[in-house]
Amino acid sequence: MPAPLRRCAALILLLAAGSALAAEPRPFDARYRLEVAGWPSTTVAHRLSHDGTHWQSDMRAALSVARGHERSRFIAGEAIRSLHYDSGYSLLGIGKDYELDREALAGLPDRQTALFDLSRRAVADDCDTPCRLRYLDHRGREERVDYRHLDRRMLELPAGRFEAVRVEVTEPDAPGRRMVFSFHPDVPGLLLAMEYHRDGERRSRLALTDLTLAHAELASSPKGN
Template structure:
């Protein structure tokens, strides 16, 4: 889920250099440029990274469409602050909007000389999410890259992008919680496409229902813990508000490698969070 393990794991291990991303390109080593760029990617996604190390093949057109959604999306604008150890706090804006039958889910963020965005478009047909295009990009000191994906054609893979995945995840977990499904003993999964169109799998378990205060509101939330398949040690503890599919009332990043012993066992330990996301403003017609 929004905050890739690749970027966050590297940033959480970086030495404390608040303001490092504001240095000029001439003053900052190339390694720090990569870290700053990775940090921007961390703002925009739940799993995977705009600077992912692997270069796997594109997905097969045999992949299934997104599963049935249980709660219709509602337009909203949310403002967050991302806090990363040793880095400047980063403002993030998330939007879910609707134009006719088309829904648009997006995030954008910026810090001084760097900026990034990600946007997914989808429609609903008989409760199923159908992707209708995707775009994303980042800039660092005026240099960056953009990614675009048009609406799938007949026979193409019809899986959600990372922003649409956030909406779908919120839609799914409410009904799953009522059925006592996707708990710790039986985690569930959702397939999606990353920025390059590669198939990824998000694993998640529902840990419970909580009432949380944020943005001058009281939210009924479902707390989940999510991780990308094959990256089992990088976890995201997320508080979702099902009344606003896609909205995160809070998020903690946990790296379980920090508490593992030499044999690779966690021994029941939970690591301290090395990054967290806080909701501080929500605008929506739904109350």
């Protein structure tokens, strides 16, 4: 997969400690529109499902010539523990698969699990700014990012009107890069929107287009479900 698309996918399929103040997980199916500078827009699908004591996060994106997916299995209690992770990327039919087992994930979470946990941290807002996250990338290498809580605001999205908790994420070694994640305050792991900025320019953005929740709707005026 070309570097710009692979990096953008990593930012979405991204990001380790839990908060007892966080809401309980809820299964959901979400679809997004992803726009990346220099590439045609595409659809991203994200599903959070429950299997016994485990939760599974599955995210997929595809263009006409490139595709990628990530899947993580984890336990979501007061603390979050990664159990298994796998991913795959391809360009013109040529690609590679990756996998991290429980032993590899014993010290740090994979980035799908960490994305879920980042959403819980964003709502709790219980650390001094900036806060540090450590996680493993798809190859099992340690990555570090800093994040800070921005605000709560209403977002008008293709899927409806939602209250969002916004968090800015930066890389310690790349100050010119920053991401702004907008999470749903009551559904851990549910990303509403994302923007990626580099050198002062917005390079990509993501917006929720469809949402199906397991129980009651939580948007103030959603479309569809």
